[in-house]
Amino acid sequence: MVRSARSGEGYRGPLLQTVDSSPVSADGSLVLGIETSCDETGVALVRGTELLVDAIASSVDEHARFGGIIPEIASRAHLEAMVPTLRRALAQADVDLAEVDAIAVTAGPGLVGSLTVGAAAAKALSVGLDIPLYGVNHVIGHAAVDELVHGEFPARVMALVVSGGHSSLLLVDDIVTGITELGQTLDDAAGEAFDKVGRLLGLPYPGGPHIDRLARGGNPEAIRFPRGLSRREDLERHRYDFSFSGLKTAVARWVEARQDAGEEIPLADVAASFAASVADVLTAKTIAACQRHEVDTLVIGGGFSANSQLRELAAERCAEAGITLRIPPIRFCTDNGAMIAALGAAALRRGVAPSDLGLPVDSSMPLTLVTR
Amino acid sequence: MPYLAIDTSSAVAVAIVADDGATLCAASALEPRRHAELLAIMISDVLRDSGVARDELVGVVAGTGPAPFTGLRVGLVTAQTLGFALGVPVHGVSSLDALAAGAVRALALPTGVEVLATGDARRREVYWARYRVSETPGIELLAGPGVARAAALVANGMAAGAVVVGRGAAGYPAELPSAEGAPLDPDPADLVRLALSRLAAGEVLPTEPLYLRRPDVHGTPAQP
Numbered sequence: 001m002v003r004s005a006r007s008g009e010g011y012r013g014p015l016l017q018t019v020d021s022s023p024v025s026a027d028g029s030l031v032l033g034i035e036t037s038c039d040e041t042g043v044a045l046v047r048g049t050e051l052l053v054d055a056i057a058s059s060v061d062e063h064a065r066f067g068g069i070i071p072e073i074a075s076r077a078h079l080e081a082m083v084p085t086l087r088r089a090l091a092q093a094d095v096d097l098a099e100v101d102a103i104a105v106t107a108g109p110g111l112v113g114s115l116t117v118g119a120a121a122a123k124a125l126s127v128g129l130d131i132p133l134y135g136v137n138h139v140i141g142h143a144a145v146d147e148l149v150h151g152e153f154p155a156r157v158m159a160l161v162v163s164g165g166h167s168s169l170l171l172v173d174d175i176v177t178g179i180t181e182l183g184q185t186l187d188d189a190a191g192e193a194f195d196k197v198g199r200l201l202g203l204p205y206p207g208g209p210h211i212d213r214l215a216r217g218g219n220p221e222a223i224r225f226p227r228g229l230s231r232r233e234d235l236e237r238h239r240y241d242f243s244f245s246g247l248k249t250a251v252a253r254w255v256e257a258r259q260d261a262g263e264e265i266p267l268a269d270v271a272a273s274f275a276a277s278v279a280d281v282l283t284a285k286t287i288a289a290c291q292r293h294e295v296d297t298l299v300i301g302g303g304f305s306a307n308s309q310l311r312e313l314a315a316e317r318c319a320e321a322g323i324t325l326r327i328p329p330i331r332f333c334t335d336n337g338a339m340i341a342a343l344g345a346a347a348l349r350r351g352v353a354p355s356d357l358g359l360p361v362d363s364s365m366p367l368t369l370v371t372r
Numbered sequence: 373m374p375y376l377a378i379d380t381s382s383a384v385a386v387a388i389v390a391d392d393g394a395t396l397c398a399a400s401a402l403e404p405r406r407h408a409e410l411l412a413i414m415i416s417d418v419l420r421d422s423g424v425a426r427d428e429l430v431g432v433v434a435g436t437g438p439a440p441f442t443g444l445r446v447g448l449v450t451a452q453t454l455g456f457a458l459g460v461p462v463h464g465v466s467s468l469d470a471l472a473a474g475a476v477r478a479l480a481l482p483t484g485v486e487v488l489a490t491g492d493a494r495r496r497e498v499y500w501a502r503y504r505v506s507e508t509p510g511i512e513l514l515a516g517p518g519v520a521r522a523a524a525l526v527a528n529g530m531a532a533g534a535v536v537v538g539r540g541a542a543g544y545p546a547e548l549p550s551a552e553g554a555p556l557d558p559d560p561a562d563l564v565r566l567a568l569s570r571l572a573a574g575e576v577l578p579t580e581p582l583y584l585r586r587p588d589v590h591g592t593p594a595q596p
């Protein structure tokens with residue numbers, strides 16, 4: 001069983017644009033966050049808005065040969081990794097468990113079996129240490145983690161959370177008490193579309209990074225693939241929603257037609273043109289939402305924010321529109337414990353009531369619930 | 373010197389058990405789909421009702437199954453993490469061992485009698501293990517644990533001549549008639565009694581789960 005590990009102490013990532021960092025919160029409560037919604041076992045410690053440690057164990061290598069995450073394998077790995085990862089996080093931060101003031105854990109959305117392991121561990125810590133428990137929303141955690149990197153959010157920010165499992169556009173008046181979901185994907189998530197197109201092009205799983213690499217050597221304007229939900233009549237009903245399954249089908253048809261004609265497939269151009277469509281739709285709708293809601297700060301989170309075309313296009317369009325763009329370093333964009341500790345710490349600072357020990361996990365936890 | 377015992381192989385069952393094996397407080401709920409929601413509440417309840425403070429616990433003992441995956445993991449990760457939080461050792465004991473030991477006591481079975489302990493494995497199968505009643509430590513494992521159809525246990529002779537107990541067999545009365553008055557589920561106090569006698573004999577008691585089934589890797593993989 002292969003595990004990868006990474007950790008960091010009080011890390012501050014590079015800024016894409018200069019932002020005014022808020023001072024670290026006066027509230028120095030120490031929150032331990034646990035994330036197990038998919039195949040990463042994440043444990044982090046956050047004091048106020050300062051990250052002390054972010055430890056992770058991953059079962060990703062065990063899934064690669066199946067071409068996707070096998071839920072039972074992920075759940076088994078979470079059980080094996082839980083106490084060792086807790087132990088490692090505390091040792092690296094040189095923190096005694098008795099110093100921890102509250103526990104935060106992902107309550108959803110995610111894989112039920114995986115979520116269940118993390119929630120049970122979090123409850124055991126809550127009982128064992130007699131401290132409060134906060135079950136928090138994973139998707140909102142992807143936005144909240146940026147506060148650890150670039151400081152507390154200004155009064156109103158837009159958050160685009162994109163990964164293999166989610167594509168959501170959130171208007172954030174307060175990361176705990178003021179989340180409005182403006183849009184989401186109606187079918188595939190952005191990263192999921194990349195993995196599917198990767199399979200279509202015969203690339204190894206996960207397809208995202210492979211397409212990204214290929215795309216850098218291709219012409220993004222070579223093929224004009226459709227932009228999902230961007231026609232006038234679609235915009236009326238789904239102004240800020242996304243859809244990538246039609247795009248995936250268009251890529252498949254284009255590739256098949258070339259294959260049938262016995263032509264060679266210009267893989268780099270296909271990848272670049274496909275990625276251009278995804279980045280175009282994501283950024284166009286997001287910038288439009290920022291302008292309509294008069295928001296001057298955009299946060300992009302989730303594993304798909306590693307995508308180069310999305311990053312470049314978002315930077316370019318934000319600069320044109322005078323919007324400050326905040327994207328945390330990639331290790332905070334993929335699933336991790338820091339995002340959960342950050343959101344738990346924010347809930348604690350706002351005096352939100354803790355969860356009770358009966359906290360259920362919710363594989364499709366709605367964005368209307370930040371904590372539960 | 374109280375221990376906390378947890379078994380989630382069938383019901384959600386917890387107990388605070390003294391080091392002489394006496395149950396100080398116990399709770400159980402037969403809600404196989406709600407292990408994750410109920411377990412921590414029940415632990416908190418038995419601690420309160422027994423008057424035992426968290427930091428008085430000297431160890432945690434968990435049933436390692438065999439059992440369906442999710443519920444079993446809830447029990448084991450809870451035991452491991454709680455032991456870590458309290459700084460006390462965590463020991464694992466097969467849930468079928470505890471069930472067999474409970475049957476020996478409940479039915480006053482004499483030395484030499486053989487017991488087939490069973491659990492509900494769903495998917496039309498039962499978890500099973502076969503034991504002989506011994507002088508000390510009370511039960512001796514002869515075969516298993518395994519997972520099989522009830523009819524297969526009859527066909528291969530594994531059920532022959534044994535006192536049959538447990539919730540697995542209860543679902544198949546025609547193939548595996550259960551002994552009258554036999555327990556259906558493990559008593560968590562038996563986990564502690566077995567753990568203490570095994571520890572005294574110098575055994576190490578790991579908490580690795582007895583899944584007995586490989587992960588189902590068919591169907592559509594999930595997305596991160």
Ligand SMILES: [Zn+2]
Pocket residue numbers: 138142163165302303334335596
């Ligand atoms: Zn995620």
